[in-house]
Amino acid sequence: MKKAIILLVSCLFIFSACSEPEETVESDDTKQVEEDEAETEETEWWKTDVASYTLHDLPRDLEELEQELIVEAGLYSGDNYDVTAAKELLDQLPEDLAEEELETAILQLIREDYHAEVETFVTFDPTVDISVDRPDEELEEPSEDMATSTSHFAILLDASGSMNNTSDGTTRMELAKEAIGNFIDILPENSTVSLRVYGHEGTGSDDDKKLSCSSTESLYNGEMNEKEFMKALQAVQPAGWTPIANALEESEKDIPENSSTAIVYVVSDGIETCDGDPVKVAEQLNQKGVQPIINIIGFQVDDEAQELLKQVAEAGKGEFTYAGNKQDLEDYWKEEYDRLQEAWEAWQQEGMKRANELSQQLMKQADETGYAIMEKSDLEFRRAEELINYLTTNRNMENADNLWSLFYERSTTIWSYGYNNQTENWGAAYENGNAAWRYFYETGTEKWTEYYNKMN
Structure with a gap:
């Protein structure tokens, strides 16, 4: 009995020991099969999916x-x-x-990178959009908004009693009115103008100071109608004190909301006499709205009045001009005209320079992008030819016989894409550049001629 138990245990031990190698062999075989399959998949590189650029x-x-x-x-x-490495694959x-599958395999070896050129053409904008500050207004490339954007000229005329003083037999007021009349005749056609007087009520007496110092009135405001403007101007008569600060402060109301720029001309024969602070007011006015420039005549x-009026002009970012007589006033307005004429020419x-530069830049970009695509398509086709020839000649693969036609059609299609986009975008940039150039040329010439004819 004891021997029987020992024999049974021994058999069980042997059976167990004998069964373990069989399980190990089965596991190794399975693993080997999986490795062989994986190796086979790795060598089938032509079946690998190829990603796209984003x-x-x-x-x-x-x-x-x-x-x-x-x-x-x-x-x-x-x-x-590397043609040798490509043939090995x-x-x-x-x-x-x-x-x-042969076509796919060859492309996986020699397909060129076109994504940057495609992105350039898809996002290409041939617009020649030039922004240059106009002498009398801010503008972007010609647009519908331009019709509602104007320059405003605000004339503030001193109607204090001292404007009744004479020079060469003519009162200062009469000389000022004549000079202002000549000036409005040369204003830009798309501008607006206003006429405001100050100190035109009461008298120069102390009793009338309060009345006169509070007197400022807009007599004309809008598009230029020379007849109506001159009618309002001729009605002004010298009367009282000189409230320059009050007139400057009120002149803000004269500037239309749609104005793109404004210039305020203060015509005065003396300094502030109403206890105001025209320097402070000029500085504040220059910081509001379209930031009008304040010129003092x-x-x-x-000499004392000159110095004080210069301070007002400086505070308004403008200039002070001394006018001793009628000729001085006329010379001043002509200088203003010459300045505008030169500004329009500049x-x-x-x-024109910017339009030409941007147009040339866009045309060059279209050219370079198109040529890059065409050159890559030619290069890709030549390399495809070489590999196709290897498959048909060295490997005698019958299914490769028609590959030449497929790659020729591909090359032609890609080449045409590059050429057509190059031509279309180059032409659009050229036409838009010409249009922008003509706009600046014609507008500038028109404005320059307008001023020249008015002055002469």
Whole structure:
């Protein structure tokens, strides 16, 4: 009995020991099969999916061809081309591989990278948008808004009693009115003008000081109607004190909301006599709205008044001009005219230069992008030819016989895409550049001529 138990245990031990190698052999076989399958899959490189480049913020969906052109570049594309290594990979292809798979395999080796060029053409904007500050208004490339954007000229005329003083038999007021009349005749056609008087009520007596110092009135405001403007101007008569600060403060109301720029001309024969602070008011006014520039014309003023009026002009970011007589006033307005004439010419030249530069830049970009696509398509086709020839001649693969036609059609299609986009975008940039150039040329010439004819 004891021997029987020992024998049974021994058999169980032997059975157990004998069964373990069988399980190990089965596990190793399975593992080997899996490794062989994995190795086989790794060698079938032509079946690997190829990713595409990601393009962001495109203005439209990509066309079918463009989607093909953003597929990532082949292993031996561009400067990485290695014909020997490529042929070694082709040797791994089964002899009966289908034509479509052969085409895919070759592309995975030599497909060129077109994604940057595609992105350039899809996002290409041939607009020649030039912004140059006009002498009398801010503008962007000609637009509908331009019709509602104007320059405003605000004339503030001193109607204090001292304007009744005479010079060469003519009162200062009469000389000022004549000079102002000549000035409005040369204002830009798209501008507006206002006429405000101050100190025109009461008298120069102390009793009337309060009345006179509070007197300022807008007599004309709007588009230029010379007859109506001169009618309002001629009605002004010298009367009382000189409230320059009050007039400047009220002149803010004269500037239309749609004005793009404004220039305030203060015509005065003396300093503030109403206890106001015209320097402070001028500085404040210059910081409001369109930040009007304040020019002061001192009419037959003494040295002390000149110095004080200069401070007002400086506070308003403008200039002070001394006018001793009628000729001085006329010369001043002509200088203003010459300044505008020169400014328009400078504006014209700068606009034409920028339009030409931007247009040339866009045309160059269209050219370079188109040529890059065409050159890459040619390069890709030449390399495809070389590999196709290897498959047909060295490996005698019948399914490769029609590959030449497929790659020729692909090359032609891609080449045409580059050429057509190059031509279209180059032409659009050229036309838009010409249009912008003509706008600056014609507008500048028109304004320059307008001022020249008015002055002469």
